[in-house]
Amino acid sequence: MKYVKLASHFLTANLLKLLLIPIIAVIVIEASPMNLDHIHQLRLQLHYNMVSVITSFAILVLTSTIYIMTQPRSVYLVDYSCHKPPNNLKVKYQKFINHSRLTGAFDESSLEFQHKILEQSGLGEETYLPEAMHSILSRLSMAAAREEAEQVIFGALDNLFANTNVNPKDIGILVMNCSLFNPTPSLSSMIVNKYKLRGSIKSYNLGGMGCSAGVIAVDLAKDLLQVQKNTYAVVVSTENITQNWYLGNKKSMLVQNCLFRVGGSAVLLSNKLSDRCRAKYKLVHIVRTHIGSNDKAYRCAYQEEDDASKPGVSLSKELMSITSVALKTNITALLGPLILPISDQLLFFATLLADKLFNTKFKAYIPNFKLVFDHFCIHSGRRTVINELEKNLQLLPVHVEASRMTLHRFGNTSSSSIWYELAYTEAKGRIQKGNRVWQIALGSGFKCNSVVWVSLQKVKPSPSSPWEDCIHSYPVQTVL
Incomplete structure (x- = not known):
């Protein structure tokens, strides 16, 4: 059934191209020398039959109008902004461990484990923790959580509005996502209140x-x-x-403390044709796949309480194998048929079918995504995730540089990490007009989501980029 679905996606994605082949063949045959007399006779008939001409023209106009009206509106990425916390929120390894010890929540084994995870994580010494985490007795309160949310969200939005000169009252749609903190009123309502957005705005809050x-x-x-x-x-x-x-001692739940850091992004999208000339990118494809029907995939990143009723997120040892399955599903089922050349698709399907029908032992053909995409923004969740995707997609170190450096400089900023990575690539001056960018996001559920952008110009970094004061010192050597 999986191969039937793959073939179905292939035919659907290339139906128009496949139908054009017989049409072109018919035209060529009809236009051959032996049919020139027929064409001449047809021209004479049309000359004396204005009704046919007008009718044909009307049908052509109607068909073109219907085609244009049914095409999806282009979506442009005008600009985006990533929040950069103040320097006083930076946390070095030793400060992190000392603070964890002072809380009294962790035994020595857990402290040693966290120190080991930090050294192997790929994080540098300049990532950020929220202000409440810097006090000896951490203020893990609702008020402190709101303060963190306001600093990050408003910081990113203030910079976005300043860079784009867009009046907040012109915003018609607002989508806010934060996985673990969902107060009432919602974070999207907090934004509406802060910027006095119009009453007709379509506002959504994803948690x-x-x-x-x-x-x-x-x-x-x-x-x-x-x-x-x-x-x-x-x-x-x-x-x-x-x-x-997490203030407990369960190893699988301590990893989150070592990886997640403060960060956030704000992205301005537009469907106005007038914004094309100033927009950085145009949206090409979004592909979302979900393998949560598999129990192991569903539980590989799972929020729960430990035996001492301490809440946290448990990360399974099978996370990497689940990541590989999710990525393969995303590529083979949907993304490949949308962006790969037909030759690559045919070769890929042929090797899959050969392996299925004849039980061959050779490895399935892996398309060369480096020929399709110019830049890769792989979610910088952890070092091993980046390594796994680099291997599976057969990428070079330069293709995952943005992900590694983002993890080193900012840590795992969750859903905003792919924007820090794009900002890194821009700061390096690598994005030329017509370049394709592939952002790959992985998350609990388990989900693998992809978005493809094409640059509309030679992209320069926006003012107050998170890399503005440090891009000259990157890339740096990190743990591999």
């Missing part, structure tokens, strides 16, 4: 969707931009650390 929620939010905004004409959509992505610090 519990993990590190892949940023792409889900963009997908929702894209769908809404197909319905609401001539407007802007803002997508805000973040995660809240303050109220989600």
Whole structure:
């Protein structure tokens, strides 16, 4: 059944191209010398039959109009902004361990485990923790969590509005995503209140969707931009650390403390044709796949309480194998047929069918995604995730550089990480007009989501980029 679905996706994605082949063949045959007399006679008939000419013209106009009206509206990425916390929130390894010891929540074995995870994580010494986490007795309160959310979200939005000169009252759609912190009123309502957004705004708040929620939010905004004409959509992505610090000693739940750090992004999308000339990118594809029907995949990143009733997120040892399955599903089922050349698709399907029908032992053909995409933004969840995708997609170190450096400089910022990575690539001056960018997000559920952008210009970093004061010192050597 899986191969039937793959063939179905292939035929659907290339139906128009396949239908054009017999049409072109018929035209060539009809236009051959032996049929020139028929064409001449047809021309004479049309000359004396104005009704046929007018009718044919009307049908052509009607068909063209219907085709144009049924085409989806183009969605442009005008600009985006990533929040950079103040320097006083930086946390070095030793400070992290000392603070954890002072809380009294961890035994020596857990402290040693966290120190080992930090050294192997790929994180550097300049990542950020929220203000509440820097006091000896951490203020893990609702008020402190709100403070963190406001600093990150408003910081990203203030910079976005300043860079784009967009009046907040012109925003027609707002999509906010934060997985673990969902107060009442919602975070999206907090934004509406802060910027006094108009009463008719379409506002959404996504929770519990993990590190892949940023792409889900963009997908929702894209769908809404197909319905609401001539407007802007803002997508805000973040995660809240303050109220989600694990204060127990279960090893699988301690990993989150070592990886997740403060960060957030705000993205301005538009369906206005007038914004094309100033937009950085145009949205090409969004592909979302979900393998949560598998029990192991569903539980590989799972929020729960330990034996001492301490809440946290447990990360399964099978996370990497689940990641590989999710990525393969995303590529083979949907993304491949949309972006790969037909020759690559045919070769890929042929090897799959040969393996299935004849039980061959050779490895399935892996398309060369380096020929399709110019830049890769792989969710910087952890070092091993980046390594796994680098291996599976047969990428070079330069292709995962943005992911490794983002993990080193900012840590795992959850759903906003792919925007820090894109900002890194821009800061390096690598994005030329016509380049294709592939953002890959992985998250609990388990989900693998992809978004493809094409650059509309040679992209320069926006003012107040998170890499503005440090890009000259990157890349750096990290743990591999």
